[in-house]
Amino acid sequence: xxKETEQVEEQATEFRTKFDxxxxxxxxxxxxxEEIIQGVLVAFFAAGHVLLEGVPGLGKTMLxxxxxxxxxxxxxxxxxxxxxxxxxxxxxxxIIEDEKGQKRFQFxxxxxxxxxxxxxxxxxxxxxxxxxxxEAMQEKQVTVGGTHHKVEEPFLVLATQNPLEMEGxxxxxxxxxxxxxxxxxxxxxxxxxxxxILDRTTKKEAPDVRKVINREEIxxxxxxxxxxxxxxxxxxxxxxxxxxxxxxxxxxxxxAKKYARYGASPRxxxxxxxxxxxxxxxxxRFHAARADIERAALPALRHRVLLxxxxxxxxxxxxxxxxxxxxxxxxxx
Amino acid sequence: xxxxxxxxRAAQARISWQLFLTYLGLLLAVASSALLLVGILQFLADxxxxxxxxxxxxxxxxxxGALYLLWRGHPTLSQTAxxxxxxGKTKDRYYTAYLFGQSPAPExxxxxxxxxxxxxxxxxxxxxxxxxxxxxxxxxALAPLAALAFLQLQYTLNNKAAESDVSLQKVVDQHSKxxxxxxxxxxxxxxxxxxxxxxxxxxxxxxxxxxxxxxRPNNEEIRKAAMREFSSLEAMLQEMMRSAQLDASPExxxxxxxxxxxxDQEEAAKLVEEGKFEEAAKKLEELAKKLKEASNPExxxxxxxxxxxxxxxxxxxxxxxxxxxxxxxxxxxxxxxxDPEVQEALKKLQQLMKxxxxxxxxxxxxxxxxxxxxxxxxxxxxQQREVPMTAESLKQLIEALEQMKRQLQEGGDPQxxxxxxxxxxxxxxxxxxxxxxxxxxxxxxxxxxxPGSELDFGTTDTPFGAEQPEKPKAEGPAKRITGSLxxxxxxxxxxxxxxxxxxxxxxxxxxYQATQAEAQDAVTQETIPLGSRLLIRRYFESIRPKE
Numbered sequence: 032x033x034k035e036t037e038q039v040e041e042q043a044t045e046f047r048t049k050f051d052x053x054x055x056x057x058x059x060x061x062x063x064x065e066e067i068i069q070g071v072l073v074a075f076f077a078a079g080h081v082l083l084e085g086v087p088g089l090g091k092t093m094l095x096x097x098x099x100x101x102x103x104x105x106x107x108x109x110x111x112x113x114x115x116x117x118x119x120x121x122x123x124x125x126i127i128e129d130e131k132g133q134k135r136f137q138f139x140x141x142x143x144x145x146x147x148x149x150x151x152x153x154x155x156x157x158x159x160x161x162x163x164x165x166e167a168m169q170e171k172q173v174t175v176g177g178t179h180h181k182v183e184e185p186f187l188v189l190a191t192q193n194p195l196e197m198e199g200x201x202x203x204x205x206x207x208x209x210x211x212x213x214x215x216x217x218x219x220x221x222x223x224x225x226x227x228i229l230d231r232t233t234k235k236e237a238p239d240v241r242k243v244i245n246r247e248e249i250x251x252x253x254x255x256x257x258x259x260x261x262x263x264x265x266x267x268x269x270x271x272x273x274x275x276x277x278x279x280x281x282x283x284x285x286x287a288k289k290y291a292r293y294g295a296s297p298r299x300x301x302x303x304x305x306x307x308x309x310x311x312x313x314x315x316r317f318h319a320a321r322a323d324i325e326r327a328a329l330p331a332l333r334h335r336v337l338l339x340x341x342x343x344x345x346x347x348x349x350x351x352x353x354x355x356x357x358x359x360x361x362x363x364x
Numbered sequence: 365x366x367x368x369x370x371x372x373r374a375a376q377a378r379i380s381w382q383l384f385l386t387y388l389g390l391l392l393a394v395a396s397s398a399l400l401l402v403g404i405l406q407f408l409a410d411x412x413x414x415x416x417x418x419x420x421x422x423x424x425x426x427x428x429g430a431l432y433l434l435w436r437g438h439p440t441l442s443q444t445a446x447x448x449x450x451x452g453k454t455k456d457r458y459y460t461a462y463l464f465g466q467s468p469a470p471e472x473x474x475x476x477x478x479x480x481x482x483x484x485x486x487x488x489x490x491x492x493x494x495x496x497x498x499x500x501x502x503x504x505a506l507a508p509l510a511a512l513a514f515l516q517l518q519y520t521l522n523n524k525a526a527e528s529d530v531s532l533q534k535v536v537d538q539h540s541k542x543x544x545x546x547x548x549x550x551x552x553x554x555x556x557x558x559x560x561x562x563x564x565x566x567x568x569x570x571x572x573x574x575x576x577x578x579x580r581p582n583n584e585e586i587r588k589a590a591m592r593e594f595s596s597l598e599a600m601l602q603e604m605m606r607s608a609q610l611d612a613s614p615e616x617x618x619x620x621x622x623x624x625x626x627x628d629q630e631e632a633a634k635l636v637e638e639g640k641f642e643e644a645a646k647k648l649e650e651l652a653k654k655l656k657e658a659s660n661p662e663x664x665x666x667x668x669x670x671x672x673x674x675x676x677x678x679x680x681x682x683x684x685x686x687x688x689x690x691x692x693x694x695x696x697x698x699x700x701x702x703d704p705e706v707q708e709a710l711k712k713l714q715q716l717m718k719x720x721x722x723x724x725x726x727x728x729x730x731x732x733x734x735x736x737x738x739x740x741x742x743x744x745x746x747q748q749r750e751v752p753m754t755a756e757s758l759k760q761l762i763e764a765l766e767q768m769k770r771q772l773q774e775g776g777d778p779q780x781x782x783x784x785x786x787x788x789x790x791x792x793x794x795x796x797x798x799x800x801x802x803x804x805x806x807x808x809x810x811x812x813x814x815p816g817s818e819l820d821f822g823t824t825d826t827p828f829g830a831e832q833p834e835k836p837k838a839e840g841p842a843k844r845i846t847g848s849l850x851x852x853x854x855x856x857x858x859x860x861x862x863x864x865x866x867x868x869x870x871x872x873x874x875x876y877q878a879t880q881a882e883a884q885d886a887v888t889q890e891t892i893p894l895g896s897r898l899l900i901r902r903y904f905e906s907i908r909p910k911e
C-alpha cells in the first residue's frame with residue numbers, strides 16, 4: 032500500500048472520528064432526531080445550508096447552538112419577523128467618529144457574518160430580507176454601499192420554517208429554496224424521547240458540550256469530501272434520478288408526470304453527489320456508490336421539486352415523487 | 365489487482381451460461397409451441413403430428429438462436445461487475461475497482477478505493493452471486509410437447525382404427541363379392557328356369573352387395589351397414605325358406621308334374637302344377653287305390669315306398685328341392701308299390717298334400733295380411749319386398765350371411781333397421797302392427813310413437829298449449845294507491861324546488877375539471893400576495909369534487 036493511500040486512509044479515519052464525535056456531542060443536547068443530526072452534519076461538511084421544517088419546540092435552535100459549540104465556531108441567531116430589514120441581517124454602514132474627530136462610515140457587520148447562523152422562521156420575513164440572506168448564502172459575501180464583504184468560511188445557515196401559521200407568511204420562493212443543500216423535516220419526538228428530554232432538561236445539571244474540532248480541521252475535512260471519486264455509471268445513476276423528477280422528460284416517473292410542475296435543478300445533483308461522498312467516507316469506503324446516492328436523494332431534492340395545483344390539491348408530497356423516482360431508477364439500473 | 369479480472373472473467377462465464385440457459389429455455393418454449401401448432405395442422409390434415417425431423421429442426425433452431433442471442437447480448441466485464449454489485453449489495457465495489465483499475469494513473473483517492481475494494485472482494489465469496497439455475501421457461505416448453513405427444517397418440521389410435529377400417533372394408537368387400545358371385549349363380553339358374561322370383565332375388569343380392577361395399581366413414585359405420593344388410597337379407601331368405609316350405613316352386617312342381625305325367629297321372633300332375641294340393645291329394649288317393657288294385661313291379665313299389673317315407677320324414681328339415689325330388693321319385697315309383705307299403709306311402713303322400721294344402725291356406729291368409737301391410741307401407745314410402753324362396757341357393761346364401769355376420773360381430777352390436785336404404789320386411793306376426801316398425805307411419809300420418817327415431821315428428825305442434833300465453837304488459841298508467849292514516853305518528857316534509865323539470869346539463873366534476881387549468885393559471889399569473897396564495901389554494905381544494 033502506498034504512502035498516499037495510507038495518508039488517505041488516515042484522513043478518512045479522522046473524518047469518521049470527528050464526525051462521530053460531533054454527532055455524539057449533538058446527541059447530548061438533542062434527543063432522538065438521529066437523521067436530523069446526521070443531515071445537518073452532512074450539509075455542514077459539504078459546505079451547504081440546511082432548511083429545517085418542524086413545529087416549534089423540537090430543539091431546532093438547540094441543535095444549531097450545540098453544533099456551533101461543538102465545532103468551535105461563531106454562532107448567531109436571527110429571529111425573522113415581518114419588519115426585519117436586510118440591514119438587520121447583513122449589516123449596515125454607520126457613521127463613526129475617529130480619534131481626529133472626523134466622521135466616516137464604518138461597516139457594522141450583521142449576524143450573517145457568523146460561521147453558524149440560525150435563521151429562525153425565515154418565512155416570516157419579507158422577500159427583500161430573505162433575498163439579502165440568500166445572497167450571502169450563495170455568494171458567500173454581502174454587498175453594502177457598493178462594497179463587498181466576504182463571509183468567512185465555514186459558513187453554515189440553518190433556516191427554519193414553521194409549517195403551522197402559514198397565514199401572513201412569505202414562503203420562500205422556489206429559486207431561493209434551491210440554495211439550501213438539504214431540507215430536513217423535524218418530526219415530533221417519540222414517547223421515550225420525551226422522557227429523555229425531560230430527564231436532561233428539567234434536572235439541575237445540564238449536559239456539557241465540548242469542542243471536538245476547529246475551523247482548520249473542518250476546512251481540511253471538507254476538502255477530503257470533495258476528493259472522493261465516483262465512477263461514471265454512479266454519476267449516471269444520480270443524473271437519472273434527477274431527470275426522473277422532470278415531468279417533461281420521457282423517462283420521468285408517473286407521479287412526476289402527473290403532479291410535478293418543475294423538476295429538481297442541477298444544484299440538487301451537486302447536493303446528492305457531495306452527500307454521497309460523505310456517506311461513503313462514513314461507511315469506510317473511498318468511493319461513492321449508488322446506495323449513497325439514493326440515500327441522499329430525498330433530503331437533497333424534496334425542496335427542489337415543485338408540485339402543480341393538482342398535486343397540492345390532492346395532498347401529494349414531493350417525497351412521494353422522489354421516492355418513486357429512486358425506485359424506478361434502481362429497478363432499471 | 366489480478367484477482368479482480370480473474371473473478372470477473374469467471375463470473376462472466378457463469379453469467380453467460382445462465383443467459384444461454386435462459387435464452388434456450390425461452391426459445392424452446394417458442395419452438396415447442398410452434399411444433400404444437402404444426403402438429404395440430406398436420407393432425408387436421410390427417411398426417412402424423414410428430415415428426416423427428418421437425419423436432420430436431422426446432423431443437424437446432426432453439427440452440428442456434430440461444431447462441432446468437434448470447435453472442436449479441438453477452439455481458440462485458442464492466443456489466444459483469446455491475447451484476448455482481450447488484451446481486452451482492454457490495455456498494456459497487458466490483459465495478460469501482462474494475463473502473464478505477466483501468467486508469468493508468470489513478471489518483472490517491474482512487475488508489476485507496478481500489479485497495480479497499482480489493483480487500484472486500486478477497487474476503488467475499490462471489491460464486492453465490494452468480495448462481496446457475498434451471499430456467500423456468502423449460503417447464504413451460506414441456507406443456508406443448510405433452511400436447512403434441514397426446515396428438516400423436518390420438519393420431520396413432522386413429523390410424524389403427526383406419527387400418528382396421530381398411531381391413532374390415534376388405535372383409536366386407538369380400539363378402540360383397542361372394543354375394544355377387546351367388547347372385548351370378550342364381551342368375552344362371554334364373555336364365556335356365558326363367559323364374560321371376562329368382563330374378564328378384566338376384567337383383568336383391570346385387571343391390572345388397574353394392575350397398576355393403578359402399579365406403580363408410582369409419583369402422584363402426586361399415587360394420588353397422590353390413591350387419592344391417594346381411595340381417596335383412598337373412599331375414600328375407602328365412603322368409604323365403606318358410607315360403608319354400610309352404611309353396612311349391614314352379615320348378616319342383618313342374619318336375620313333380622312331369623313325374624306324375626310319366627306315370628299317367630296327368631290330372632294329378634296338373635293339380636300339383638297349379639298348386640292345388642288338396643285336390644292333388646285326392647287324386648293321389650285315387651292313385652293309391654288304383655295302385656292297390658293294379659299289379660306293379662315290386663322293385664318300383666319298394667322304391668316308391670322308400671322314397672315317400674324318406675320324403676315325408678325329411679319334410680320338416682330339408683329344402684324344397686329335396687322334398688320335390690323325393691316326391692318326384694315317389695311319383696316315378698308309384699306303379700311299383702306293394703300294397704301295404706304303397707298304401708302307407710300314399711297315405712303319407714296324401715297327408716303331405718293335405719298338410720301342404722293347409723299350410724298353403726295359412727300362407728295365403730298371411731299373404732293377404734302381408735299384402736295389406738305392404739300397401740300400407742307403400743303408402744308411407746317404405747319399401748317392402750317379398751321374395752319367394754328358391755332352393756339350395758337359399759341355404760348357401762343363409763350360410764354365407766351367417767358367416768359374414770359372425771365376422772362382423774366382433775366389432776360391435778349393430779342395431780338392425782338403422783341407417784339409410786334399409787330393407788324392411790314384413791315379418792310373420794307383425795301384420796297390422798305398423799307401430800313396431802321403426803320409422804314407420806300409418807296412413808293417417810300420425811307420429812310413430814317412437815320418440816327419437818328419424819321420422820318422429822313429435823306429438824304435438826304446440827307443446828305449451830294451443831293458445832299462446834299473453835305477454836305481460838310492461839307499460840301502463842300509474843295507479844294511485846289510496847288509503848287512510850293510522851293511529852301512528854306521521855312525518856311530513858315539504859321540499860321546495862325551483863321546478864320539477866330542472867336538471868343540470870353538466871356534472872359538477874366535469875365543470876371542475878374543465879375550469880381547473882384556467883384556475884391554476886390564474887393563481888400563478890395573477891399578482892396575488894404571497895400570503896394569500898395559500899388561502900386561494902385551500903379554497904380550490906375545498907370545492908374540489910369528492911371522488
